[in-house]
Amino acid sequence: MDLPYQQDPDDAYSLADAARPVLETLGSRLSGLGVTVLLSDERAQLLHRRVGDPVLHRYLDSIQVAPGFAFPEEIIGNNGVGTVLATRRPAFVTGREHFTDQLGGTACAGAPVRDPLSGQIIGVFDLTGLSSHADSSMLTVALEAARGIEQRLLQRVTSRERALLQAFHEARRRTMANEGVGAGVPATEPLDRHDQRILEESAAALISSGRTGLAEVRLPRGRTAVLLCRPVTSSCGVTGFAVEAALPAGVLRRLAPAAPEAASPVAAPCRRPAVVTTPQMATPAPAGPPAEPSACTGPWLLAVGEPGIGRLAVRARERLGLLYDAGACVGTTLDVTRTAEELTEVAVPRFADFAAVDLPVAVLLGEEPIRVDGPLRRAAIAGVHAGSYLRAAGDLITYTASTPQARSLMSEEPVLEPELAKAVGWLAQDPVRGEKILGAGVHSLITVPMLARGTVLGVVSFYRSRLQEPFEEDDLSLAEELVARAALCIDNARRFTREHAVALALQRSLLPRGLPTQHAVEAAHRYLSARSGVGGDWFDVIPLSGARVALVVGDVVGHGLHAAATMGRLRTAVHNFSSLDLAVDEVLTQLDDLVGQLHLDQEEAETGSHELIGASCLYAVYDPTTRCCTLARAGHPPPALVLPDGTVEYLELPAGPPLGLGGQPFETAEVEVPEGSLLVLYTDGLIKHVGNRDVELGLDQLRRVLAHRGRTPEQTCRVLDTLLPAHPADDIAVLVARTKALDAGQVATWEVPAEPAVVSRIRAEAIARLTQWGLEELAFTTELTVSELVTNAIRYGAEPVTLRLLRDRTLICEVSDGSSTSPHLRRARTTDEGGRGLYMVAQLVQRWGTRYGAQGKVIWTEQPLTLL
Numbered sequence: 001m002d003l004p005y006q007q008d009p010d011d012a013y014s015l016a017d018a019a020r021p022v023l024e025t026l027g028s029r030l031s032g033l034g035v036t037v038l039l040s041d042e043r044a045q046l047l048h049r050r051v052g053d054p055v056l057h058r059y060l061d062s063i064q065v066a067p068g069f070a071f072p073e074e075i076i077g078n079n080g081v082g083t084v085l086a087t088r089r090p091a092f093v094t095g096r097e098h099f100t101d102q103l104g105g106t107a108c109a110g111a112p113v114r115d116p117l118s119g120q121i122i123g124v125f126d127l128t129g130l131s132s133h134a135d136s137s138m139l140t141v142a143l144e145a146a147r148g149i150e151q152r153l154l155q156r157v158t159s160r161e162r163a164l165l166q167a168f169h170e171a172r173r174r175t176m177a178n179e180g181v182g183a184g185v186p187a188t189e190p191l192d193r194h195d196q197r198i199l200e201e202s203a204a205a206l207i208s209s210g211r212t213g214l215a216e217v218r219l220p221r222g223r224t225a226v227l228l229c230r231p232v233t234s235s236c237g238v239t240g241f242a243v244e245a246a247l248p249a250g251v252l253r254r255l256a257p258a259a260p261e262a263a264s265p266v267a268a269p270c271r272r273p274a275v276v277t278t279p280q281m282a283t284p285a286p287a288g289p290p291a292e293p294s295a296c297t298g299p300w301l302l303a304v305g306e307p308g309i310g311r312l313a314v315r316a317r318e319r320l321g322l323l324y325d326a327g328a329c330v331g332t333t334l335d336v337t338r339t340a341e342e343l344t345e346v347a348v349p350r351f352a353d354f355a356a357v358d359l360p361v362a363v364l365l366g367e368e369p370i371r372v373d374g375p376l377r378r379a380a381i382a383g384v385h386a387g388s389y390l391r392a393a394g395d396l397i398t399y400t401a402s403t404p405q406a407r408s409l410m411s412e413e414p415v416l417e418p419e420l421a422k423a424v425g426w427l428a429q430d431p432v433r434g435e436k437i438l439g440a441g442v443h444s445l446i447t448v449p450m451l452a453r454g455t456v457l458g459v460v461s462f463y464r465s466r467l468q469e470p471f472e473e474d475d476l477s478l479a480e481e482l483v484a485r486a487a488l489c490i491d492n493a494r495r496f497t498r499e500h501a502v503a504l505a506l507q508r509s510l511l512p513r514g515l516p517t518q519h520a521v522e523a524a525h526r527y528l529s530a531r532s533g534v535g536g537d538w539f540d541v542i543p544l545s546g547a548r549v550a551l552v553v554g555d556v557v558g559h560g561l562h563a564a565a566t567m568g569r570l571r572t573a574v575h576n577f578s579s580l581d582l583a584v585d586e587v588l589t590q591l592d593d594l595v596g597q598l599h600l601d602q603e604e605a606e607t608g609s610h611e612l613i614g615a616s617c618l619y620a621v622y623d624p625t626t627r628c629c630t631l632a633r634a635g636h637p638p639p640a641l642v643l644p645d646g647t648v649e650y651l652e653l654p655a656g657p658p659l660g661l662g663g664q665p666f667e668t669a670e671v672e673v674p675e676g677s678l679l680v681l682y683t684d685g686l687i688k689h690v691g692n693r694d695v696e697l698g699l700d701q702l703r704r705v706l707a708h709r710g711r712t713p714e715q716t717c718r719v720l721d722t723l724l725p726a727h728p729a730d731d732i733a734v735l736v737a738r739t740k741a742l743d744a745g746q747v748a749t750w751e752v753p754a755e756p757a758v759v760s761r762i763r764a765e766a767i768a769r770l771t772q773w774g775l776e777e778l779a780f781t782t783e784l785t786v787s788e789l790v791t792n793a794i795r796y797g798a799e800p801v802t803l804r805l806l807r808d809r810t811l812i813c814e815v816s817d818g819s820s821t822s823p824h825l826r827r828a829r830t831t832d833e834g835g836r837g838l839y840m841v842a843q844l845v846q847r848w849g850t851r852y853g854a855q856g857k858v859i860w861t862e863q864p865l866t867l868l
Helices: 015-029 054-062 082-087 137-155 159-179 193-209 307-329 336-347 404-411 431-439 473-510 561-579 584-605 684-690 695-706 713-721 756-772 776-796 837-844
Strands: 035-041 046-051 091-094 106-114 121-130 213-219 223-233 239-246 300-305 354-359 376-383 415-417 444-452 455-464 521-528 535-543 549-559 615-623 628-634 640-642 648-650 669-672 678-682 732-739 747-752 801-807 810-817 847-853 856-864
Touching: 015 035, 015 046, 015 121, 015 137, 035 054, 054 121, 082 091, 082 106, 082 121, 106 137, 121 137, 137 307, 193 213, 193 223, 193 239, 193 300, 193 307, 307 336, 307 473, 336 354, 336 376, 336 473, 376 455, 404 415, 404 444, 404 455, 415 473, 444 473, 455 473, 473 561, 521 535, 521 549, 521 713, 535 561, 535 732, 549 561, 549 678, 549 732, 561 584, 561 615, 584 615, 584 628, 615 678, 640 695, 648 695, 678 684, 678 695, 678 713, 684 695, 684 732, 695 713, 713 732, 747 756, 747 776, 756 776, 756 801, 776 801, 776 810, 776 837, 776 856
Parallel strands: none
Antiparallel strands: 035 046, 035 121, 091 106, 106 121, 213 223, 223 239, 239 300, 354 376, 354 455, 415 444, 444 455, 521 732, 535 549, 549 615, 615 628, 628 669, 640 648, 640 678, 678 732, 747 801, 801 810, 810 856, 847 856
């Protein structure tokens, strides 16, 4: 698409000139690394580009990433420049996160550049490279560069400041000429960035205080520096102050516990560097008597400026520092309550003595706030001390229409109450509590509505008590900026909470809500969702024909709705394939084909989604009549078998490829399992957590935990509960099954000769066995079923023919023969001589079906043990 273009972009703030040294230095450092340095104005129009890689240069030209082109988010969607301006915070956009395919091959890390005095965003610094070279550390570099550009902007001196600087040097030269002193030498002791920052903060505080004199500044590692603040006057009559610094020479001197009395009282240092001018040059010693002259080398000029401008610089630094910290500290999680707490922690005590965030309950639950004039839940509150009588976190508050909070919510504008004692509307909310709050020293209030993407999410209240200065009009813009940043973070957290709840509800609906009734195993399970979101782990217990049961555990790659939906499709497919009585290896083969087809369908849909579709699965079938378990796995860890004596072994199964790769067969293994043994099936999340991501260590640890005799499946799960966190790094699914066996008296088997005459005898013997089991009520139906199925096997099947009756939770009748031909249920016409027997059987029994084996087929029926 064509981007907006202006041949000579306006640069109202001379941003490119101020940033040029930073860009040149950074460009030299990053040369040959495959990234480019970009600078844009407040309209997302590129002012500057520095490229070290010719290949990247040509590529960026081809996609119009060049000076003059603009990248506003409202036109081209997510990008490293426009998104920073839209969200007013740093952004890292890579690959398909870009809205347009034009930028899909790039990775961009952008940071806002602010006017140091006004705090307004006047441009964006951006690092752009190929998406294949994307690295999150690009954002750290971008933030440092943006901060460097703001330092350059702040260090620009006005004409008045330059006049003061010139007057200072002239006075120093005259002093040197009169005294015959040689040029001074700056302290030879190296200063790191932290030392320089402390000195600059103290110098700015001295200038802004408007006082002359000495001050001692403590530096790290027990060192001290002496600052001398003296007045200077320019030729045009401008009066200001210059600050010189001297460091101890030779052996470092330890500071005394208390500051010397000779030190001049100055304002407390600000939190961020706030120096008006920082010339790096040597100057001779001051005329005034320095503190401990024998311990100091020649001082050098540290800063010069006017008191008024110094105070502005200090406030600008404090403002920028607060906003920087808010950008770094607010929104570190996608939790609504925690984000609200982070806002209050940043604001107190640097901006306010108390801060409270009130949100509708719907926002806390991740829903859209339908109305904000109803009850609000106090999500967070922070203060410099207890006993303020403000509402506590968790309280439900309904603001009356006259309160500043309600007015902010209705007007969507901040409200300032500089003298809270005169705020009648605020007192009307709760006169008794209000008097107590005023008695605790709270005297000023700002309320700001929390707005994000056109939606009112709540209200934030800032109070002052220990800070004697009441809130002013200038504080409104800072409060709005703080709340605006937090509002976007809270809205993102709210949206995530909603999507997470939807995904979790979908996942829960797709997982088994309970285990089905069957008598082959006693089973218990556990499922834990990952803290990063819902995943695709699943488990299942599926009753099969012949009193058998299928045990399944699987794991879909990834997290989120995509993984949960894929899990649901695979689980449904497993149920369908199991209902067809497919062999164990055939079930995995069909699943492998399905996963491959899902991937092809996604590519053909061209939805732009590049979610990887893959899964692992372990499928086992246990037969209680033979105590034989047949297993196969597709990229899944092997199950653990806990024998009745407590011995634990991991079953050696052929390692099949993960589902979705295709082209590879799956092999099965048959294991005879003693009655009362535990089969433990699990996903890799269990091993990763127990072994701290070491697979071998995790398997050994799990073996030690399971090595105990006599535990039930539920007791085993409870033991595992003690090892697992509430929200692990990866999903964890565990299925524990204790095997049972059918007693020999519950099974009756007949080898049937291929002669129609034997059908009556077999039928009579089957009825006799039912009588022994006390199931005479089922005699008629069973007699008809045995007669029809055995006759069909003799007439249409092949030898050997076998009849088997099983007395389980249902009465199971199975007739097997050596033929693979399957009977089909059909409705016989009036003139047909046959075709009615199987139809009659199907109407009389509860279920019937066919399963195939290596030597033929089995036709089976099930009847409830009691007639309805």
